Amino acid sequence: MSKLKSWVWQYAKRIGDKGYCNMCDEDINEFSCTGGTTGSLGRHLKLVHNLKPTNCQSLSSSTSSSSTCTSTLPLPSSSDFAENDDSDGISEVEGPVNSNVEHKSPVSRKRKRPNVLKVQKSKFACSNERRELIHESLAKLISMNQLPISFCSSIGFKNFMAVVEPNYKVCKQEAMKARINRLKKLVETKIRENLHQTKSIVCTTDGWSSLSQDSYITVTAHTIDLHWNVSSYTLSTHEMEERHTAENLAIQLGNTFNEWEVNSKVIAVVTDNARNIVNAISLISSDTNISSVTCAAHSLQLAINHSLRQDNIQLLVEKCSKLVSHFKHSNIAKRSLEIKQEQLGMAKTALIQYCMTRWNSTFMMLERLYINRSPLANVIADRTITSATMAQKFEITESQWARVEFLIKKLKPLQIITQLFCDEKHSPVSMVRPLLQKVIEKHLSINDTEDDIEIYFKQSLITQIKTRFNLEWTSSSTVNLSQISSLLDPRYKDLEHESLDSRDDIRKELQNILETNYPQVSVTEHTKNSHTSAMEFLYGDEMIDMNDPKIQLQGYLAEPQLRFDLDPFEWWNTRTIKYPIISECAKKYLTIPATSVSSERCFSTAGNIVTPKRSCLLPENVNTLVFLYQNRHLID
Numbered sequence: 001m002s003k004l005k006s007w008v009w010q011y012a013k014r015i016g017d018k019g020y021c022n023m024c025d026e027d028i029n030e031f032s033c034t035g036g037t038t039g040s041l042g043r044h045l046k047l048v049h050n051l052k053p054t055n056c057q058s059l060s061s062s063t064s065s066s067s068t069c070t071s072t073l074p075l076p077s078s079s080d081f082a083e084n085d086d087s088d089g090i091s092e093v094e095g096p097v098n099s100n101v102e103h104k105s106p107v108s109r110k111r112k113r114p115n116v117l118k119v120q121k122s123k124f125a126c127s128n129e130r131r132e133l134i135h136e137s138l139a140k141l142i143s144m145n146q147l148p149i150s151f152c153s154s155i156g157f158k159n160f161m162a163v164v165e166p167n168y169k170v171c172k173q174e175a176m177k178a179r180i181n182r183l184k185k186l187v188e189t190k191i192r193e194n195l196h197q198t199k200s201i202v203c204t205t206d207g208w209s210s211l212s213q214d215s216y217i218t219v220t221a222h223t224i225d226l227h228w229n230v231s232s233y234t235l236s237t238h239e240m241e242e243r244h245t246a247e248n249l250a251i252q253l254g255n256t257f258n259e260w261e262v263n264s265k266v267i268a269v270v271t272d273n274a275r276n277i278v279n280a281i282s283l284i285s286s287d288t289n290i291s292s293v294t295c296a297a298h299s300l301q302l303a304i305n306h307s308l309r310q311d312n313i314q315l316l317v318e319k320c321s322k323l324v325s326h327f328k329h330s331n332i333a334k335r336s337l338e339i340k341q342e343q344l345g346m347a348k349t350a351l352i353q354y355c356m357t358r359w360n361s362t363f364m365m366l367e368r369l370y371i372n373r374s375p376l377a378n379v380i381a382d383r384t385i386t387s388a389t390m391a392q393k394f395e396i397t398e399s400q401w402a403r404v405e406f407l408i409k410k411l412k413p414l415q416i417i418t419q420l421f422c423d424e425k426h427s428p429v430s431m432v433r434p435l436l437q438k439v440i441e442k443h444l445s446i447n448d449t450e451d452d453i454e455i456y457f458k459q460s461l462i463t464q465i466k467t468r469f470n471l472e473w474t475s476s477s478t479v480n481l482s483q484i485s486s487l488l489d490p491r492y493k494d495l496e497h498e499s500l501d502s503r504d505d506i507r508k509e510l511q512n513i514l515e516t517n518y519p520q521v522s523v524t525e526h527t528k529n530s531h532t533s534a535m536e537f538l539y540g541d542e543m544i545d546m547n548d549p550k551i552q553l554q555g556y557l558a559e560p561q562l563r564f565d566l567d568p569f570e571w572w573n574t575r576t577i578k579y580p581i582i583s584e585c586a587k588k589y590l591t592i593p594a595t596s597v598s599s600e601r602c603f604s605t606a607g608n609i610v611t612p613k614r615s616c617l618l619p620e621n622v623n624t625l626v627f628l629y630q631n632r633h634l635i636d
Contacts, residue, residue, distance in 0.1 A: 007053040126167035139182075152172075183628060195223065199587075201267070203222070204269070205253065206596050210622070212616065217253075219253065224591050234627055236623060244276055245276060250280040263288065268293050269290055270293045273302060296469075297597065302464075307464055316400055317354070340379055346375065363407075363411040380395055409443075422595055429482050430492060440466075487510055489590065493556070493561060495507075556579050602630055
């Protein structure tokens with residue numbers, strides 16, 4: 001084989017009529033060099049690795065017919081990047097020793113100092129495998145951090161990757177959408193596998209409208225696995241183009257259940273108190289055994305808002321709201337309040353404005369006002385800040401402050417109970433009736449020292465709570481799903497929160513459910529199969545009793561009641577073997593959450609996705625991005 005003379009062979013190797021680049025991670029860049037041509041390989045080195053040949057200097061000789069040409073293209077070394085180089089960049093090229101050759105003075109040439117960024121690019125090429133890995137990680141980053149898809153080609157991201165991975169080529173938006181959709185399918189597969197392994201599923205649902213006035217409905221599934229671990233999965237956030245009638249909502253929910261193949265497993269749907277969605281669940285339950293459960297937090301806020309409409313209390317709340325609004329809209333008043341807070345050694349806290357649709361906002365407004373009572377009075381009394389007319393309008397009297405204090409004391413337990421219902425950890429419907437009854441007994445009892453307005457407020461609140469949650473028990477009352485759930489919760493199984501007349505009825509209803517869904521194994525059938533183990537043969541009929549739902553229920557009811565601050569799911573996980581039938585039934589009823597907050601939180605997510613700059617997102621893209629963010633715990 002002839003000697004390889006081209007400069008490209010310093011960075012490539014030749015095998016037959018093919019050339020391969022040594023700078024690439026793998027022999028994937030194959031170039032034709034038939035007949036010694038190196039054009040394609042040279043272009044590759046120039047364009048991909050930023051390498052170029054240097055000019056040759058030849059030494060002429062009077063006796064030699066050929067000249068000596070040395071092509072020097074040194075590979076970059078650590079000395080190339082030395083900040084203080086004593087050399088002036090001059091190198092010498094020596095010709096062959098020959099007595100007949102007249103030597104010239106040493107030929108000098110400027111050695112090209114390589115560009116640092118170009119050398120980095122050539123030394124650390126981004127392989128196809130690494131590039132795809134970056135694309136997949138970027139798809140997860142966009143999904144888990146609510147970023148726009150256009151982030152993948154943004155200037156800021158390009159500049160960032162130029163430092164992290166100089167040879168990385170950005171992914172186009174359409175290609176990134178494909179990767180995000182592929183990621184969605186992977187998460188869907190995991191959810192389907194988990195739903196397939198569970199026997200009972202409870203769904204929550206809620207509706208929302210985007211900035212572009214597109215209506216959406218979200219469905220979230222709740223399950224408990226074999227080890228009593230609670231899980232929630234957002235199934236869909238579909239656009240609702242039709243009117244929000246009960247029929248259309250029922251069709252949409254039915255389509256979602258069919259899409260995920262969970263029709264036979266859904267036992268209940270938790271919704272707010274809107275008439276259309278409640279009727280929609282009724283339409284669905286006519287063909288299935290799905291029960292309708294209203295959101296406990298939403299029902300409680302309706303009861304609170306109704307009681308606050310009492311004339312004297314409503315006027316006080318409106319006056320407080322106007323005072324807060326003044327400090328929200330006046331920079332001078334706001335700054336003066338901060339100065340007064342600092343002078344009194346208080347933390348700088350802003351006032352809170354109440355909103356009718358925001359839960360517990362009235363309580364938070366009144367509490368923040370009462371805490372800042374002194375600095376507020378100082379600002380209002382300062383005539384350089386507040387005029388006499390404005391001061392008269394905003395001043396709160398001592399009797400009014402006393403009324404504010406009363407409202408704070410009575411609304412605080414309800415605010416705490418709302419937080420418990422909406423806890424990020426699973427809060428089952430079993431805790432609703434016991435906690436509400438405890439609030440009524442401990443915090444809303446009538447006191448003779450209270451005036452008529454305060455007594456009326458308490459009575460109104462108690463009536464609203466008892467009516468909306470069916471806490472009153474009459475001869476015509478029937479056992480509801482929440483009562484069965486409370487009986488199966490080891491914290492409330494003694495039913496101390498229920499009336500004496502209702503306790504026996506609730507226990508009988510649970511026994512009927514157990515006997516209907518888990519019929520007792522007959523003695524004859526058991527005898528045929530019971531002698532398969534020595535222990536079963538020795539214990540005989542005692543083994544039959546242990547499979548009797550009635551015997552298991554008696555054993556469960558005889559257990560000491562669990563402390564209220566302990567985990568009922570952990571309790572059941574340690575007693576699944578002892579009470580297998582009761583445990584299976586408890587898992588079904590304790591899956592039901594107290595609120596539909598899990599679906600409502602999706603719209604906070606959607607609000608961060610469908611921003612004013614992204615108000616034209618297609619509904620299918622909204623569904624994908626909300627789905628991935630809400631189920632981000634399943635993204636590897």
